[in-house]
Amino acid sequence: MTYSHPEKSCAITGIGQSVISRAAEKSALGLTVDAAMQAIEDAGLRREDIDGVSTWPGGLGDGTGFSPIGIPALQDALRLKLNWYANTRETAGQFGALFLAIMAVHARLCRHVLVFRTMYQATARKAGLVNASFQPGARVHDKMVWHAPYHAYVAATQQALYFARYVHESGIRPEQVAQVAINGRRNAALNPAAVYRKPLTLDEYMAAPYISTPLRIFDCDVPIDGSTAIIVSHRENAGDLPNPVLHIEAIGASMQYRNSWSQLQELATQAQPKVAEMMWSRTDLKPADVDVAELYDGFSFHTINWLENFGFCNRFEAGEFIEGGTRIALDGELPINTNGGALSAGRMHAYGQIHEACVQLWGRGGERQVKGDPAVAALSTAGGPLAGCFLLVRS
Amino acid sequence: MSTPTPSRRPLPVLDIDNRSFWTGGGTGKLMITSCVDCDYLIHPPTDFCPVCESRRVAPKAVSGQATIISLTVNYRAWYPDLPVPYVVALVALAEQPEVQLITNIVDCDPLEPRIGDRVRVKFEQCEEVFVPLFVLDRGA
Numbered sequence: 156m157t158y159s160h161p162e163k164s165c166a167i168t169g170i171g172q173s174v175i176s177r178a179a180e181k182s183a184l185g186l187t188v189d190a191a192m193q194a195i196e197d198a199g200l201r202r203e204d205i206d207g208v209s210t211w212p213g214g215l216g217d218g219t220g221f222s223p224i225g226i227p228a229l230q231d232a233l234r235l236k237l238n239w240y241a242n243t244r245e246t247a248g249q250f251g252a253l254f255l256a257i258m259a260v261h262a263r264l265c266r267h268v269l270v271f272r273t274m275y276q277a278t279a280r281k282a283g284l285v286n287a288s289f290q291p292g293a294r295v296h297d298k299m300v301w302h303a304p305y306h307a308y309v310a311a312t313q314q315a316l317y318f319a320r321y322v323h324e325s326g327i328r329p330e331q332v333a334q335v336a337i338n339g340r341r342n343a344a345l346n347p348a349a350v351y352r353k354p355l356t357l358d359e360y361m362a363a364p365y366i367s368t369p370l371r372i373f374d375c376d377v378p379i380d381g382s383t384a385i386i387v388s389h390r391e392n393a394g395d396l397p398n399p400v401l402h403i404e405a406i407g408a409s410m411q412y413r414n415s416w417s418q419l420q421e422l423a424t425q426a427q428p429k430v431a432e433m434m435w436s437r438t439d440l441k442p443a444d445v446d447v448a449e450l451y452d453g454f455s456f457h458t459i460n461w462l463e464n465f466g467f468c469n470r471f472e473a474g475e476f477i478e479g480g481t482r483i484a485l486d487g488e489l490p491i492n493t494n495g496g497a498l499s500a501g502r503m504h505a506y507g508q509i510h511e512a513c514v515q516l517w518g519r520g521g522e523r524q525v526k527g528d529p530a531v532a533a534l535s536t537a538g539g540p541l542a543g544c545f546l547l548v549r550s
Numbered sequence: 551m552s553t554p555t556p557s558r559r560p561l562p563v564l565d566i567d568n569r570s571f572w573t574g575g576g577t578g579k580l581m582i583t584s585c586v587d588c589d590y591l592i593h594p595p596t597d598f599c600p601v602c603e604s605r606r607v608a609p610k611a612v613s614g615q616a617t618i619i620s621l622t623v624n625y626r627a628w629y630p631d632l633p634v635p636y637v638v639a640l641v642a643l644a645e646q647p648e649v650q651l652i653t654n655i656v657d658c659d660p661l662e663p664r665i666g667d668r669v670r671v672k673f674e675q676c677e678e679v680f681v682p683l684f685v686l687d688r689g690a
Contacts, residue, residue: 292558293560294560294561294562294563295560295561295562295563296562296563298594299560299562300562300563300568300572301594301651301652302652303559303560303562304559304560304561304562304679304681305559305638305652305653305654305681306559306560306624306628306632306636306638306654307624307638307652308560308628309628311626312622312624312638313652315622315624315638316620316621316622316638316639316640316652317620318622319620319621319622319665320619320620320640320665323620323665364625365623365625366624366625366626367622367623367624367625367626367638368622368623368624368625369622370622415594416652417594417640417650417651417652418593418594418648418649418650420648420650422619422620422640
């Protein structure tokens with residue numbers, strides 16, 4: 156069979172996730188092995204079937220827990236024999252590793268790729284290693300020279316500049332923004348694996364301290380220790396496996412804007428519109444066909460931006476769309492971030508979103524399962540000059 | 551309340567491209583790399599003009615006037631002795647608004663600046679670096 160676009164030849168055939176926590180009882184490698192072995196088993200495969208590995212961004216070895224485990228550590232721990240492997244950091248956000256895997260599978264370099272993401276930031280922070288961007292007193296290099304002298308070295312401060320512009324142009328109100336965090340917590344209460352499960356009230360949200368205006372603490376995702384793995388297989392190799400085939404219907408991976416945190420001109424929309432446009436150009440599906448949306452919520456405003464840029468609502472009308480939270484709830488017209496998202500289930504950097512989309516499309520959601528047998532999921536990641544998205548469809 | 555001047559700014563490593571930007575304040579001027587052939591301001595600085603493809607570039611003094619296009623009041627102390635709150639802004643240069651500088655707005659109450667406000671440059675010397683900061687241009 157031939158496919159109109161390479162991604163349509165690929166399917167997600169298995170998923171795995173370690174315990175996600177604020178204080179791991181295992182090493183980062185141990186968590187990664189947990190996720191990987193679970194995903195391999197879930198796909199009905201064995202270690203020797205895995206002939207490709209990709210990850211984002213690759214092992215950094217900087218002690219910050221941002222990406223402690225790279226391909227070599229996992230390959231050696233599992234004694235994998237690979238025909239292809241690669242990581243990539245300069246790509247369409249965290250989904251870049253998935254998109255690489257798609258290309259490798261489509262090119263027949265390999266049959267079953269293990270894609271993983273591991274974070275160990277909760278433990279690293281306890282050790283005092285919060286930020287690798289600079290050490291006080293040390294000079295900063297390269298692109299950080301344009302931010303760090305102004306104490307804008309963390310994502311929250313940099314991205315607050317985009318969100319402040321969005322608030323300025325859209326007029327969105329804080330009690331509307333709050334619905335992203337409240338919705339996440341409501342869903343997390345039904346997800347035993349989520350980190351924060353206690354319901355969040357509007358009053359609690361509004362009373363919470365600012366990190367960097369307009370970002371309040373509940374607008375920021377929670378650093379965790381954890382690992383998530385997915386198996387990407389060619390559809391021709393997926394049909395005999397136990398799980399219903401979930402194929403990649405379309406991806407958005409473009410870079411049509413200035414790829415710079417300070418020079419991106421489209422502050423209020425970030426780099427998402429043309430990325431979403433690319434995705435929709437590669438499918439006959441429309442926003443109305445989407446049953447569930449797992450939208451990046453590293454910060455709540457990302458989710459708000461993606462609602463608009465995917466076309467689920469009009470430009471600058473997301474506040475109205477999420478007001479009161481009913482439309483985005485599990486029983487709403489567009490359930491979003493059904494596992495609690497990164498805000499409540501933990502910062503799995505969009506790999507939590509992939510895992511959860513599969514859970515929903517395979518009907519494994521338990522108490523948080525979206526009704527009506529959802530078959531089409533929209534997923535997105537990243538912010539600022541980075542963006543990536545795709546549609547996942549039960550074939 | 552006035553905005554505390556954040557202490558211990560992480561300073562840039564200077565290189566061939568960025569040195570004029572970070573040291574121009576020594577003569578009181580905000581220096582932006584400019585195309586010699588078409589006057590386009592190239593920031594971050596490189597020796598290639600993306601408009602006319604000229605390789606002839608040179609630092610050029612600009613007015614130091616700009617407009618706040620976004621801002622955030624940062625309340626979290628990212629390391630223990632960092633004074634908060636402080637204002638981080640993105641300002642667009644008067645001469646060519648697509649040149650956007652991340653900066654601090656100083657010498658004012660952190661809650662005073664607004665998107666759309668006119669600002670002008672001032673410099674804070676830290677070792678050999680003159681960090682361009684901006685203040686509200688109350689005469690504008």
